[in-house]
Amino acid sequence: MIRAMSSWPRRRVGSHVVGSWLAGLALAAPASLWLTGAALAGDAGFRIKPNEMAPAGPPGEVRRVVQPFGGWTLICDEDLKARRKVCNVSQVLVDGAGEPAFNWSLAATRGGAPVIIMRAPSGGLAARHVGIAFRPGETPAEYDLPSCDAQTCLGFLPVSPALQKRLREGGMAQISLMHEGRLRTLDAPMKDLATALAAVK
Numbered sequence: 001m002i003r004a005m006s007s008w009p010r011r012r013v014g015s016h017v018v019g020s021w022l023a024g025l026a027l028a029a030p031a032s033l034w035l036t037g038a039a040l041a042g043d044a045g046f047r048i049k050p051n052e053m054a055p056a057g058p059p060g061e062v063r064r065v066v067q068p069f070g071g072w073t074l075i076c077d078e079d080l081k082a083r084r085k086v087c088n089v090s091q092v093l094v095d096g097a098g099e100p101a102f103n104w105s106l107a108a109t110r111g112g113a114p115v116i117i118m119r120a121p122s123g124g125l126a127a128r129h130v131g132i133a134f135r136p137g138e139t140p141a142e143y144d145l146p147s148c149d150a151q152t153c154l155g156f157l158p159v160s161p162a163l164q165k166r167l168r169e170g171g172m173a174q175i176s177l178m179h180e181g182r183l184r185t186l187d188a189p190m191k192d193l194a195t196a197l198a199a200v201k
Contacts, residue, residue, distance in 0.1 A: 067199060070192035074199055088117075089196045093186045095179065102130070102175050102186055106159070106167070106197070114159035120177055122148045130155075131176035134166040134190075140176050168194040 056062070061081050067074040069089075076087040088107035095101045103119040120130060128148060131140030145155035159167070173188040 067196075069196035069199070071189045072193050072196045074196045076200070087200045089193065089200075091188060091193075093175065093188060101179050101184070102177060102188075104188075106193070114164065116157040116159060118143065118145060118155045118157060119152050120145060121179075122151060122153045128153055128155075133174045133176075134163075134169075135171060140174065168197075170194060 057077075057079065061079065063078045063080055065074075065076045065078070067076075072089050072091050074087060074089050076085055078085040086107075088105045090103065090105040092100055093102045100119075100121065105117045106114065107117055108114055118130060128145045129142050130145060131142050133140040143155055143157050145153035147154040157163075167190060170191045170193070173190055175186040175188050177184060177186070
């Protein structure tokens with residue numbers, strides 16, 4: 001049974017009132033532990049877990065804001081010193097085991113032009129391209145993913161005014177790619193994308 005900390009019995013230790021369970025630890029701990037604990041070397045097998053969501057940059061100078069919008073996530077990194085913000089809106093599609101099968105992000109180039117960044121696991125791609133249909137019954141257009149390493153293949157798709165319109169329609173896009181030796185078609189809901197883009201300030 002879990003109780004709030006305030007409900008635990010309390011005991012006075014010296015001039016401080018603490019929970020009786022904590023006081024027991026304090027009274028039972030060997031004096032040598034308290035005296036020499038600061039000098040003990042840490043076990044080599046333990047370390048700080050890196051923050052997977054931490055933005056690049058000097059500690060404390062870049063602030064990251066993550067805001068979910070249904071199946072899309074808005075991520076903004078703000079350089080507090082330079083007063084500059086960079087944002088992208090991303091969606092990750094996973095397979096039955098929860099492993100990423102396709103990932104795309106809507107971002108902007110340095111010149112401000114919108115672009116879609118597409119990523120797929122390199123091990124599952126028989127050919128370095130994906131097919132994307134933005135409307136039901138539409139023949140998928142093929143896009144290259146030319147930049148590959150041991151884990152991921154990467155490609156860029158410039159966003160034309162016509163494509164911008166389709167992205168904001170909120171329908172169901174379909175992604176066709178080779179995954180684990182088979183041609184797969186993945187449903188990619190576009191709902192909430194427009195709302196996420198409107199939240200970029």
